[in-house]
Amino acid sequence: MLNEIKGSSEAPGYTREAISSSLPKPTRRGILRKLLYGGVAGTLSGAVYTFGIEPIWIQIIEKPMPIPGLPKPFDGFRLVQLSDPHFGSEVPYEYLSRCILEANRLNPDLFVVTGDIVQHGQNQWNEAAATLLSSLRARHGVLAVLGNHDWSSYALGRGIAWRADRVADALRAKGIVVLRNEAIHIHRDGADLHIVGLDDYWEDRFEPETAFSHVPPAEPCIALVHQPDAFPELLDTPACWVLAGHTHGGQVNLPWYGPPLLPVRHKQFVAGHYQLSGKNLYINRGLGWLKRVRFNARPEITEFTLRPE
Ligand SMILES: [Fe+2]
Known part of the structure; x- marks a missing residue:
């Protein structure tokens, strides 16, 4: 029996040659048709993923945040960063509501939002954004900085x-603390953690000197800024971490090539963690978009846990 299945010479009716000669020969037209169907199916499923699934497929990233000299009361302090929700007609409000629910599940000590809160500064969306963001729950509240879209700007100085x-x-009317070249400090058991927020880097109100003027250089400090291009200009400040957004991770991040479109001067600043001169930059990929498309750049909520370095 085994020999029959293998097509041995003792069972001529079942030889491999006999079986293959009994099958219909593939024609060139048949092969082309199969390739075409396969290509169409692949393109359609890729489009469904890129335009339908990934733009609303939230990823929660957990990241340790080592800080030199971090006082013991802040060891384990959890800070959650949201960025670029782009409240407006393009990004569904229901999706952003789900983002807020996901973020609240993390139950952090502090929320920060790093700009592009609205797509354009229209009253109805300003109100909608403020209402939803004010439902974020953290022991030390919600801090925010503004981005270029909050300034209704698509280019430098516009x-x-x-x-x-x-x-x-x-935002302030709903209890969100908006830092525009200002600092706050969080006090715990005799120790302070400083959070500095800068206004948008493209505009003439980006003022690091003013923002850091009251921050003691030896105390732990985290800076919030919308655009990662600002990072090199913050290396001499007390901030050991700079949290930014703006790039959306490129939105389309092609393997072996990277994002074809990236609105930054320093093209290496795409997403994630960077280090320069002993200082840290983290770029969050954001929640929203200008046009609904994301590939290899899922929307992100980042949860940082502070640790002494
Ligand atoms: Fe943005």
Whole structure:
């Protein structure tokens, strides 16, 4: 029996040659048709993933945040970063509501939002953003900085100041602390952690000197800024970590090539953790988009846990 299955010479009716000669020969047209069907199916499933699935497939990234000289009361302090929600007509409000639910499940000590809170500074979306972000729950509240879209700007120096002011006013009215070249400190058991927020780097209100003016150089400090291009200009400040957004991880991040479009001057700043001169930059890929497309750049919520270095 085994020999029959193997097509031995003792069972001529079942030889491999006999079986293959009884099958229909593939024609060139048949092969082309199969390739075409395969290509169409692959393209459709790729499109469904890129336009339908990945843009709303939230990834939670847990990251240790080592800080030199971190006082003991802040060991294990958890800070959750959200960025670039782009509240507006493009990004579904239901999806952003789900992001907030996911973020609240992390139950952190502090939330920070690193800009591009709205797509354009329209009142209805300023209110919607403020209402939803004010439902974030953390022991030390929610801090935010503004990004270029909060300034209604697509290019260097093109922002509209009164629109940015209006976004900030709407957020503050709901209890969110908006840091515009300002610092706050969190006090725990006799120790302080300083958080500094800078206004958008593209505009003439980006003022590191003002922002850090009251931060003692020897105390732990984290800076919030929308654009990672600001990082090299913050190396001489007390901030040992700079948290940024803006790039959306490129939104489309091609294997072996990277993102074809990246709105930064320093093209190496795409997403994730970078180190320069002993200082740290983290770029969050954001939650929203300008156009609904993401590939290899999932929307992100980042949970940092502070540790002494
Ligand atoms: Fe953005």
